[in-house]
Amino acid sequence: MLSRISKLASELWQDRLENFYGWMFVLPALIGVLIFRAWPMIRAFFLSFTSYSLIFGDANFIGVANYVEMFTSSRFYSSILVTFQYTFMRVIAEVLLALIIALILRKGGPFVKAVRITVFLPVVTSLVAAAVVWKLMYHPIFGIVNGFLNAVGLPTQDFLASVTQALPSLTATVVWKHVGFSVIIFLSGLNAIPRQFYEAAEVDGANKVQQFFHVTLPLIKRTLMYVIVITTIFSFKVLGPVYVMTQGGPRGATRLLVYNIYETGFQAMRLGYASTLSVVMFLILAVFTFFQIRLLRSEVEY
Amino acid sequence: MIRQKSRNDNAFSSGRKILFKIFHYVVLIAIAAIMLIPLIWMLGGAFRPHNEIYQSSYPLSWSTFIPQKFTIDNFTHVLFTRNFGRYFLNSVYVAVAMIVPSWYVNSLAAYALERLDFFGSRFSYGLILTTMLVPIQATLVPTYLLIKQLGMHNTLWALIVPFISEPFAVFLLVQHIKDIPKDLDDAAAIDGCGFWQTYWKVILPNLKRSLATVTLMKFIWAWNAFTWPLIAINSSSKWTLQVALATLTTRQTTNYGNTFAGAALATIPPLLLFAFAQRYFTGSTALSGMKT
Numbered sequence: 001m002l003s004r005i006s007k008l009a010s011e012l013w014q015d016r017l018e019n020f021y022g023w024m025f026v027l028p029a030l031i032g033v034l035i036f037r038a039w040p041m042i043r044a045f046f047l048s049f050t051s052y053s054l055i056f057g058d059a060n061f062i063g064v065a066n067y068v069e070m071f072t073s074s075r076f077y078s079s080i081l082v083t084f085q086y087t088f089m090r091v092i093a094e095v096l097l098a099l100i101i102a103l104i105l106r107k108g109g110p111f112v113k114a115v116r117i118t119v120f121l122p123v124v125t126s127l128v129a130a131a132v133v134w135k136l137m138y139h140p141i142f143g144i145v146n147g148f149l150n151a152v153g154l155p156t157q158d159f160l161a162s163v164t165q166a167l168p169s170l171t172a173t174v175v176w177k178h179v180g181f182s183v184i185i186f187l188s189g190l191n192a193i194p195r196q197f198y199e200a201a202e203v204d205g206a207n208k209v210q211q212f213f214h215v216t217l218p219l220i221k222r223t224l225m226y227v228i229v230i231t232t233i234f235s236f237k238v239l240g241p242v243y244v245m246t247q248g249g250p251r252g253a254t255r256l257l258v259y260n261i262y263e264t265g266f267q268a269m270r271l272g273y274a275s276t277l278s279v280v281m282f283l284i285l286a287v288f289t290f291f292q293i294r295l296l297r298s299e300v301e302y
Numbered sequence: 303m304i305r306q307k308s309r310n311d312n313a314f315s316s317g318r319k320i321l322f323k324i325f326h327y328v329v330l331i332a333i334a335a336i337m338l339i340p341l342i343w344m345l346g347g348a349f350r351p352h353n354e355i356y357q358s359s360y361p362l363s364w365s366t367f368i369p370q371k372f373t374i375d376n377f378t379h380v381l382f383t384r385n386f387g388r389y390f391l392n393s394v395y396v397a398v399a400m401i402v403p404s405w406y407v408n409s410l411a412a413y414a415l416e417r418l419d420f421f422g423s424r425f426s427y428g429l430i431l432t433t434m435l436v437p438i439q440a441t442l443v444p445t446y447l448l449i450k451q452l453g454m455h456n457t458l459w460a461l462i463v464p465f466i467s468e469p470f471a472v473f474l475l476v477q478h479i480k481d482i483p484k485d486l487d488d489a490a491a492i493d494g495c496g497f498w499q500t501y502w503k504v505i506l507p508n509l510k511r512s513l514a515t516v517t518l519m520k521f522i523w524a525w526n527a528f529t530w531p532l533i534a535i536n537s538s539s540k541w542t543l544q545v546a547l548a549t550l551t552t553r554q555t556t557n558y559g560n561t562f563a564g565a566a567l568a569t570i571p572p573l574l575l576f577a578f579a580q581r582y583f584t585g586s587t588a589l590s591g592m593k594t
Contacts, residue, residue, distance in 0.1 A: 021497040022420025029411035030426055032467030037433040040444035047444060104329060111330060117577075118334040121341065124576040126526040128544040129569035132551045133344045136558060142355070144343055147362035176340070237439050239529045244548050258439050265443045266533055274443045282440040289435050 041282065047275035059272070066276040076277070078252055079260040082167065086256060087235040089171045094231050095224070097175065098182035103216075105183065106190055116187075120180035127177065131244035134173040135160065138245075160246055163253045170241055170254055178234065182227050189223030190216070226295045233288050236281060257281055341569075342367055348376055348566040352559035376563035386564055388539065389546040392458060396531075396542060397524040399462045401517055407467050409513065412475035413505045417487060418497065427476075434469045438530060446533055460534040461542065465524070471516045478512040479505060518579055522572045543568045 048066055052059040070076050105116050122130065137143045138159035146156045159169045193216065201211045239258050242248060248255035248263065255263075261281065265274030343366070347355050350369040358365040381387040414420070415427045438445070445464065446455075454460040482505065490500045528544045535541060541549070547564045 019420040022418040025410045025414035028407045029467040036464035040441035043444035118337045125569040129565040142359040278440040
């Protein structure tokens with residue numbers, strides 16, 4: 001009888017010990033994450049209703065005045081428009097190119113392996129360094145992009161100085177840098193397709209093109225959607241190239257939403273209004289991130 | 303038009319096959335060229351005097367990329383006169399100071415969440431993973447205020463502390479711990495190890511592979527990070543390499559040689575790391591799709 005009690009007691013003690021240790025071990029990570037990720041997001045919501053300005057130092061509750069200002073600001077709408085244009089261009093370019101490159105790089109062989117490495121190299125380089133180099137590459141006189149164009153007989157372009165060409169030029173740089181990342185994801189998706197499917201299709205008399213449309217494409221649909229979603233999410237986050245290459249110009253042609261936030265919050269020092277913009281950005285991103293998580297879960301199961 | 307190369311297609315004559323093969327190689331080379339040319343131009347330019355870069359840029363030829371007058375003056379200028387040596391060290395310091403504690407903080411949490419059964423463990427795990435949803439670009443302003451209030455504003459700590467605990471790392475490590483057989487835990491318990499001891503003797507040594515992956519990814523992320531360091535730091539002496547490069551290039555880009563040297567410094571370490579540790583990359587990036 002006594003031994004049963006003491007056994008129970010020691011089990012309870014074990015449980016409490018496990019509880020204690022569990023919490024102690026998880027606390028540093030949990031606290032870090034709560035303080036530096038969760039809390040700021042909450043605070044951003046609150047800040048968006050104030051007129052906090054670092055220059056004037058006061059934080060008055062001004063209700064929805066910031067939101068009103070934002071929804072009536074042409075600069076806000078133009079930055080949303082620019083962001084969507086940019087995202088649209090980038091996602092289409094990057095996804096198509098990545099898929100094509102992945103298809104080309106699918107088989108092995110030492111040469112292909114080497115090319116695979118070169119495709120992934122830009123991903124690892126720093127965005128700032130890439131932006132710097134491409135900025136010089138786009139130079140109207142000394143840049144090698146115009147050098148190449150002239151060499152094949154095309155006229156010199158303005159690129160970053162032109163209102164119509166600045167955004168596509170920026171997009172090209174980012175796609176160059178990031179396409180390797182998407183290629184890797186496509187490669188792993190392509191490699192997950194079992195050989196038998198292709199063999200069966202060949203037995204049925206399908207040629208290469210038909211195999212692509214009837215075997216490959218349907219089976220990488222999930223991967224395709226995943227790449228589209230994460231590339232979209234990434235598009236909202238790029239500040240470096242804008243800062244280095246165009247600073248939002250010329251005439252706002254490259255003022256992305258995230259750059260607008262930077263300008264408002266850290267150049268004009270209007271933290272309250274910048275928080276309002278941040279909230280909007282967060283909401284837009286939340287929609288896409290929701291899809292990302294759903295796709296990620298289903299992909300892992302698949 | 304780019305098409306997939308055909309393999310055993312008997313419908314094609316061997317002449318056509320050879321044509322495809324050549325086409326295939328041409329395309330491969332073109333891809334590699336497009337990826338590499340900017341980097342090659344940068345590297346070549348870093349080692350030449352800047353008027354040579356100007357002169358050789360038009361018309362386009364081999365000399366655009368290959369230095370005629372090899373010089374390291376750009377590097378010495380940038381490292382010493384422009385203080386890039388200092389910025390380089392700042393970047394190294396931030397990366398290392400962020401990574402080493404993160405090994406312990408994240409793996410300890412992963413161990414507790416996966417192996418220990420404590421009240422609220424599932425909720426905590428969910429909470430940690432949910433914070434992955436928060437984009438840092440949306441929290442720049444409040445985090446900046448937070449840093450100010452914590453007194454970390456304009457110190458390198460502001461670049462280090464917020465990133466030591468990393469939800470994605472916790473996720474990866476939890477997955478890895480799942481593969482560590484529980485018998486090891488039990489054996490350690492029999493030998494008299496408590497939870498702390500088990501962590502050190504059983505879990506930590508077995509996590510090396512995942513920790514290596516996490517370290518690589520974190521280092522490259524920390525090294526290339528730009529937006530947050532730009533905002534959190536005011537004094538130029540505390541700039542990291544990326545911030546320095548960006549700020550100095552926006553102001554004036556008259557000397558291409560120096561700019562290329564700075565860019566080379568900013569981008570070579572991750573490249574080298576990648577070259578030596580490729581195999582760690584291809585597996586995990588496919589699953590993550592997180593930071594870039």
